[in-house]
Amino acid sequence: MPSCEVLVVGGGPTGLYLGALLARHGVDVAVLERRAEPSSHSRAIGLHPPALETLDELDVREEVVAAGARVHTGEARSRGRLLGSLTFERAWPQNPFVLTLPQQRTEAVLERRLAELAPGALRRGREVLEVHDTGPGPVRVLVRDTAPAGAEETWTARVVVAAGGAHADTGEPAGTTGRVRTYPDTYLMGDVTDATGDPGTAAIHLEPEGVVESFPLPGGVRRWVVHTGRSPEQSPGQELAQRLAEIVARRTGAVLDVGSTSMVSAFAVRCRLAERTVAGRRVVLGDAAHEISPIGGQGMTLGWLDARELVPLLVRELRGGGGHDLADVPGLRAFQRRRLSAARRAAWQAGVNTRLGRPVPAVVCGARDGLLRAVLATPARHGLAGAFSMRWAGAAQQPGGVQAHGRTLGPAVPATGRGR
Ligand SMILES: Cc1cc2nc3c(=O)[nH]c(=O)nc-3n(C[C@H](O)[C@H](O)[C@H](O)COP(=O)(O)OP(=O)(O)OC[C@H]3O[C@@H](n4cnc5c(N)ncnc54)[C@H](O)[C@@H]3O)c2cc1C
Numbered sequence: 001m002p003s004c005e006v007l008v009v010g011g012g013p014t015g016l017y018l019g020a021l022l023a024r025h026g027v028d029v030a031v032l033e034r035r036a037e038p039s040s041h042s043r044a045i046g047l048h049p050p051a052l053e054t055l056d057e058l059d060v061r062e063e064v065v066a067a068g069a070r071v072h073t074g075e076a077r078s079r080g081r082l083l084g085s086l087t088f089e090r091a092w093p094q095n096p097f098v099l100t101l102p103q104q105r106t107e108a109v110l111e112r113r114l115a116e117l118a119p120g121a122l123r124r125g126r127e128v129l130e131v132h133d134t135g136p137g138p139v140r141v142l143v144r145d146t147a148p149a150g151a152e153e154t155w156t157a158r159v160v161v162a163a164g165g166a167h168a169d170t171g172e173p174a175g176t177t178g179r180v181r182t183y184p185d186t187y188l189m190g191d192v193t194d195a196t197g198d199p200g201t202a203a204i205h206l207e208p209e210g211v212v213e214s215f216p217l218p219g220g221v222r223r224w225v226v227h228t229g230r231s232p233e234q235s236p237g238q239e240l241a242q243r244l245a246e247i248v249a250r251r252t253g254a255v256l257d258v259g260s261t262s263m264v265s266a267f268a269v270r271c272r273l274a275e276r277t278v279a280g281r282r283v284v285l286g287d288a289a290h291e292i293s294p295i296g297g298q299g300m301t302l303g304w305l306d307a308r309e310l311v312p313l314l315v316r317e318l319r320g321g322g323g324h325d326l327a328d329v330p331g332l333r334a335f336q337r338r339r340l341s342a343a344r345r346a347a348w349q350a351g352v353n354t355r356l357g358r359p360v361p362a363v364v365c366g367a368r369d370g371l372l373r374a375v376l377a378t379p380a381r382h383g384l385a386g387a388f389s390m391r392w393a394g395a396a397q398q399p400g401g402v403q404a405h406g407r408t409l410g411p412a413v414p415a416t417g418r419g420r
Helices: 013-024 049-056 061-067 103-117 237-252 299-319 330-356 362-376 380-388 401-409
Strands: 003-009 029-033 069-071 073-078 081-087 098-100 122-124 126-132 139-146 149-162 180-193 201-205 212-217 221-227 263-273 282-284
Touching: 003 013, 003 139, 003 299, 013 029, 013 103, 013 299, 029 126, 029 149, 049 061, 049 098, 049 299, 061 103, 069 212, 073 362, 081 362, 081 380, 098 212, 103 122, 126 149, 149 299, 180 237, 180 330, 212 237, 221 237, 237 263, 263 330, 299 330, 362 380
Parallel strands: 003 029, 003 149, 029 122, 073 201, 149 282
Antiparallel strands: 069 098, 073 081, 126 139, 139 149, 180 221, 180 263, 201 212, 212 221
């Protein structure tokens, strides 16, 4: 029967990051991912400065920064006029930019790092069906092969971490998944050749018909996101790309090269926050614990911050003998409190961003433009730059800061691979 100290359900950005960091600290970890191949979807593109801080822990920050595009300036526009702009020097003097990199490329870096730290720890084509945590003994996990489909086996682990994302369903403990709230907002997004000639600037167009956002990506590409009302666009890919271009042109005058569209997708927005994240010998992290509106791009960063804070606590628990109900461990209870509070903060911000982008009558748009223009002309814009780049979640806001994690744990050691 295969076994490990920590079994991570899901090899998305949260699971890969957690697996690599646990391995870095000598924990025997397995990451089970139901997809046989990496996802090719470029969902998360925004890496705020706190995300880059977490990547330091795995020594991959420089590699990721070199691969990404640096957004130094954010502009607010409306009806053809510039309302004002933001830069990040005050909020982040050491790192005055938000990085963009398509999620599949970020995941590829993490997957490679996990393979270096713990060869074979990532098991693709393995779907976790059920988790049985019934007592002080090991947790039993029923796993099915998805490629080729069929064979089942039971794993055992001392701790199971659910990082299976927003639609995970492995019978998580009561209270760890939360109730789904659906926003009345749908969007269309696509990546096309960047014809703006300004690869360091992101733009938010607050238009009466709804928001248009655009973000530079590496390789001369730009991501466009438009609000499309209450029901998602249903057309097939090429028509969606055309539809995106039409909406952008009508609202902003910008002309997209439809033929260069490398990704187009329609999405709706949900919010779901767990009431607890620690129960028995199980912990829930990332989108599995908190799904927030992607408008503002905070989800992936939140998952990594969860994982970074969990690792030293879990290592201490495992090295101290473990077997306890993790919800009885004071450090883990405090972890749960802090991470849920961070998720609520991010969800609030994402909600504000989402509401700001809704269609409004022209008269309201005019008043909103005036207010924004006034705010962006004052030093308050530095506060806004900090809020939009998750300054509240930076190292200074973590218990003891990033360095404290290193001190608590001592030097990282190679994974043993024991038990597999
Ligand atoms: C359109 C869009 C744009 C976004 N933009 C941003 C952004 O700019 N910045 C940002 O920070 N965030 C952004 N996000 C959010 C971000 O994509 C998510 O927060 C992030 O992917 C969550 O990572 P995760 O690992 O927790 O979950 P996921 O990425 O969902 O990964 C979970 C993994 O677990 C696997 N899995 C699930 N169940 C099982 C099982 N039973 N057994 C085995 N494997 C399983 C899945 O196959 C998947 O690979 C965006 C999201 C969307 C939809």
